[in-house]
Amino acid sequence: MNVSEQLLEILKQEGVKHIFGVAGDALNPLVSAIGNQDQIKWVKMKHEGNASFAAFAQGELGDNFGVCASTVGPGALHLINGLYNAKKERSPVVAITGQIPTEYLGTNYHQEVNLTKIFDDICEYQAVIRSPEEAPKVILRAIRIAVNYKAVCRIELPADIAELPAANQDFLQKSFRSNSKITAEIKVLEEAAELINQAKKVGILAGVGCRNSKEEVIKFSKLLNAPITHTVKASDIFDHSTENVVGLTGLIGNPSGYKAVMDCDLLIMLGTDFPYSEYLPHGTKTIQIDIRPENIGNRTSVDLGIHSDIKDALEYLNEKCKLKRDPQWVNALNKDFKKWIKHNGKISSSESDFKVLHPQVVAKEISDKASKDAVFVIDTGTSAIWASNFMNFHSERRLIGAFNHGSMAVGIPAAIGAQIQFPNREIWALVGDGAFHMTLHDFSTAVEYGLPIKIIVLSNEELGFVKIEMEEAGLSPNYDALEVKNFDFAAFADLVGGHGIKLEDTNNVEQAILEASQSSKPVIVDARVNGGELSLPPNINFEMAKNFAFSKIKEGLRAAKGDQKNWENIKNELLSFIDKELN
Template sequence: MNVSEQLLSILQNEGVRHIFGVAGDALNPLVDAIAKQDVVQWVGVNHEGNGSYAAFAQGELGNNFGVCASTVGPGALHLINGLYNAKKERTPVIAITGQVPVEFLGTNYHQEADLQKIFDDVCEYQAIVRSPEEAPRVILRAIKIAINHNCVCRIELPGDIAQMKAKNHDYIHKIFRSKSNIIPQNDELIEAVNLINEASTVGILAGAGCRDAKQEVLALSKKLKAPITHSLRASDIFDHSTQNVVGLTGLIGNPSGYKAVIDCDLLLMLGTDFPYSDFLPENTKIIQVDIRPENLGNRCPINLGLHGDIKSTVASLLLNTTDKEDDTFLKKLKQQFEEWKEGNRDKADPSRDMEPLHPQIFAKAINDTASDDAIFTIDTGTAAIWASNFMNFDAERRVIGSFNHGSMAVGLPSAIGAQLLHTDREVWSLVGDGAFNMSLQDFSTAVHNNLPVKIIVFNNSQLGFVKIEMEEAGLAPNMDALKVNNFNFAEYAKLCGGDGIRVEKAKDILAAVALAKKSSKPFVIDAVVTNAELSLPPKIGFDEVKGFGMSKIKEVLRAFNGEKEQWENIKEEVEAYFD
């Protein structure tokens, strides 16, 4: 057994079933070892970055760590963006990279890169293998840290060491996986109870850290008559139909979700490092609970920080807090949330047959068609707006994306990783045309592996979210910079061996979504949609009004000066608003 085979044996023993990567020189001994067994599948991708996103999806969805691999310097560098996404989402991923032979390190050898320095920020630990004797020790340490810290770790295996005879087999053991609970000290819990009991109205801002504590949080909400606002990552924990949920806050949030956070006397921040300080209260008392103490008070001043897991800490608060009787605050926000949802149902009605089409109609159709345990991979940009506002991730549904890192091109490769892991579940990916163009080379990977992923591409020939950012900043959109030159994505899917359909009329949307659901091949819906939909944040202050107003004035002036694209943009925005 050589060192590569030993590494593969360790991964097998820890339940790894897929390694995503591109083969090459220093990595070839590991690829050869994989070919000699049938437990771990080598999933060859066309770009290493897509492999790291696929590994992220498996780490996020599989109660285990994902694995991606690349060869030396250039290939390893391609992994970075997907690994940063895993880091920011707190997803366990192991990245295996090759390295030039040890004798050439430090000599500016062909393809040599200082990978330890390059990966230092993204990885919590790097297992730099420099001898067969140390290999099992540092490899096991990397896996332990990735699993128990929910982070990214890297294993560096030089090409010469990868083929050497393995040592220290007796050291190899099953990895310890912590299931320990963390609860704050009793005096801190008493202080929290007193603050809660004294408050007239309580709001809850719940994040992904509540995933294992949904029932406890719902019980606390019911007891305190507290509306629940959730983060984007928590959309599949506190979905639109969950009792006392009033929506999302932040840049793509809704009014009731925003008001629940801003207008309460006391805000409970549970398992969230919510980044947008402008959407957090300035004068409200705040109690923050988090498993990571460095997050406490990270985004705004707090009155009390509690270091603990959400399930144990909230359970303790439940036992000691007093029931609140007045539900006026809660009922008012729930009514506003219902009105907002009703308005969205109207916006997503197929009778709105403007062409190019309204993207909301597609999102609602997928929501109504997908299975109750479907997995959704959501790309960054306007796709996240349509998904979060017009879809409901209830029942056993899961949603993943680049919600903290905010990287484009996460949708398709994450769908590949998700479908390989969960062969019995539907996997839908909602992506923008800009993001799809970045990753479409691996649609053929989905075809090669017979993965029936369903990809909807919001084809508006524009970087839509960037346009919104320009307008909010008071800039007239630069149409040349925003333009995306597209081809027929459905025909591309067929060319790759998959299937697809291009949709340009509202009457064809439901049939297209049904066709995608039934398909046994990777399927692309090329949804030709308008780029003129306005998406406004729940809080619109003077700066936002000023920025948007200045943008529109500049657009009109440019239109009068003969810029045809500005005229077309203004006309389409007016038509989309009044349709």
Template sequence: MSKNVSEQLLDILQSVGVDKIYGVTGDALNFFVKAIEGRDTVDWIGMKHEGNASFAAFGHSQTSNNLAVCAGTVGPGALHLINGLYNAKKERTPVIAITGQIDQKQQGTNFFQEVDLKKVFDDVCDYQAVIETPEQAPMVVQRAIKIAMANNAVCRIELAANVAEMKAANEEFIHPIKKYSSRLIPDENSIIEAAKLLNGATKVGILAGDGCRESRAAVLELAKKLQAPITHSLRASDIFDHDTDNVVGLTGLIGNPSGYNAVMKCDLLLMLGTDFPYIDFLPHQTKTIQVDIRQENIGNRTSVSLGVWSDISSFLELLNPRIEQKSDSDFLDKLRGNFKDWRANMKEQASPTRDHEPLHPQIFADLVNEHAANDAIFTVETGTSAIWAAHHMSFHNQRRLTGSFNHGSMAVGLPSAIGAQFANKNKEIWAFCGDGAFNMSMQDFITAVKYELPIKVLVFNNSELSFVKLEMEEAGLAASLDALHETNVNFAEYAKLCGGDGVRVEHAEDIDAAIMQAKASKKPFIIDAVVSSGALSLPPHIGLKEAIGFGTSKVKEVGQVISGDKGQWDNLKKELYSYFD
């Protein structure tokens, strides 16, 4: 029996290891979904929202290092995929989006649900395979897959409703697709110059990003030779965890003082595999060496004295033998001492003895850190959830961390946890979610129940968009409490209503037991953590601009209190209680 274009497409996807497709079906995808239905080697994962489907595909790919696939039907369904696909693009994660399209004979007539998807997806995709004929299909489909895998990119395959059911053609063009590996080796002059600069510097700081994932040991070897502190990006938290030698933490808005000072007070900065975007947290007069596999990143955020186009492993393999052992460790020792003190302070802030209610959110993160499996995977929302994770979690051993670190989207936590659990059936998956972000994606908790995924969701329930509040105050604005307010359900009861399990925690003495209950659960589980919206997390360095902003904001808020604004008075009281308790 001859196969149709949809079946041929599915054959090609399966040949590269695709066994899950996340989506919401519709008319243009019906033949594709029927093709899946007849096989036991690939599953259609029916999501409640296409936006969650694309985030789930991201989570699957990010935690498995394999190509993942999401799908949405014509116009409206396809458009919902965009946000998660942008996240995959900016995290450099290979994802294929399959989108339906209206019948070819109706295209260009402003037909019902017609959208020019090629134009819409042009920025997010490295390549778009618009299948116009069965003869063309195998060639453009394979090209999309190869580009996605080679570039760690997003590509789209468009399947018009009438094409989906056509008889497949050109089977002879189908061939095995492999993910090739190669090395980008720097020229010798770059190595000689880098060694000269590093050997001649007194205080070297290393800023390390996700590009160091395959070269952790070599980075540590270099850092020890140079007596250099390692500051890392948020995405690299699971490469250079808090307990690793030479690590002094994060810089940036959610960083810590030792991480900031290691970057800003060195006399030579070595940037390895990072396009760290926050220029206010980078030095601009310091000698800088930047090494990156993407040439366009070199000098993108700050001027560099030496740029090296190379993968980090190849660079360090050639560099490390040329580096002289430094004996002066004063710079490193001071920063490591400061980092140790900062961690001790974070531990104090997370003590369950701080039992003021609503509870301090730090306590939950710290106890999850204590109890979670050594190889657990954590998906973290954008916002204060990321702050508590970065400050109180050590992503040691085989732990992984993923989120929307470059795109900065809300609603990534729950759906990417779903994808991560499908890709890692035997691992413990935790999602750290703010209540605002969880409200955006909570419908797909039902999906987790349907597929019996034992994900553990920690919802920081403070009835507020807390990170947005921080941004408003930094800009010198009084917090707009009505706009920031979140009206929430009882998330634990919601979990049970969906068929999962959960517990609402309002007292410090109950936190530990709740975390252990979540760990042991075979069902999707929500910890509804009722926490204070007054918990403050200040940047590692307050400049004049930020000081003026925060100061102006507080003056305005006090003025509103004096004028009788009860909401602002409650807001200030929460911040004071949280800070001094």
């Protein structure tokens, strides 16, 4: 047994089923060893960056770590974006990278890259193998750190060491995985109960750290008659039908979610490092509970921080806090939220007589037709707006994306990773055309492995979210830079052996989504949506209104001077507004 084969045996004992990567050079011994067994499958991706996004999906969705691999320097560098996404989402991933032979390190050898320095900001630990004797020790250390800290770790395997005889076989053992809980001091919890009992209007901001304590959060909310505002990442925990949930805050939030956070006299932040400080109150009493102490007070001033598992803390508080009998505060916000949902349902109904195809109609139809345990990969951009505002992630549905890293192009590769892990679940990816162009080459990978992923491309021939950012800054959008030149994505799907569906009319939305859901092949729905959709934040201040007005004046002046692209945008925005108003 050589070092590469030993690494493979360790991965087997850890329950790894797939390695996503591109073969070559230093990895050849490992790839060869994979070919001699059938427990671990090598999934050959077209690009290493997509391999790391696929591994992220498996680390995020499963109870194990994802694994991706690449060869020496250039290939390893391609892994960075997906691995950075895994780091920011706190998804356990182990990346295996090759390295040039050790005798050439430091000589500026062909393809030599100082990978330790490059990956230093991404990885919690790097297992740089320099001898067969240390290999199993550092490999297992990397795995322990990845799974217990939900982190990214890297294993570096130089080409010469990869084929040396393995050593320290007697050291091999299954990696330790902690099930310990973090429990706060009773004294601190008593202080929290006292603050809560004194407050009149309590607001809850719940994040993804509440995934294993949903029942306790709901019980807490009902006890305090407190509305629950949630983060985007927690949309599949606190769905639209959950009692006392009033939606999102932030730039893509809704009014009731925003008010619940900003108008309370005590804010309780549960398992969230919500990054947008401008959407948090700064003069309101605040309690923050988190298992990561570095998060407490990170975004707004905190009167009381509690380092604890959410479930344990709430079990205590649910016993010690007094019932708040006045439901007026939460009832008003619940009413506003239901009104908002009803309005959204009206402007996203596939039964309406819309003259243009609105992206929210497509998103809503997917939400209505997808299975109860579907996994949704939401790409960065306007796709996140339509998904968070018009889709409901109820039942056993899961939602993943690049919500902290904000990287485009997570959709297709993460869908591949998810579908391989869950072959019997529907996997939907909602992506913009800009993001689709970045990763379309790996759609053929889904075809090769027979993965029935459903890729919905919202094709409006522009970088829509970037346009919104420019308008909010008071800039006139540069449509030469924002334009995305598209081809027939449905024909492309058919060309590479998948199933393509062209969608251009609201009347065909239901049929298209049903066809996609029933397909046994990978699907691309090429949805030619209107590019003039406007998305407004839940609270518009003077600065926002001023910047938006300036941007529109500049666009109008450019259009008046004969700029056809600015005129087309203005026309699309008017069409979108009138179309929705008339329905």
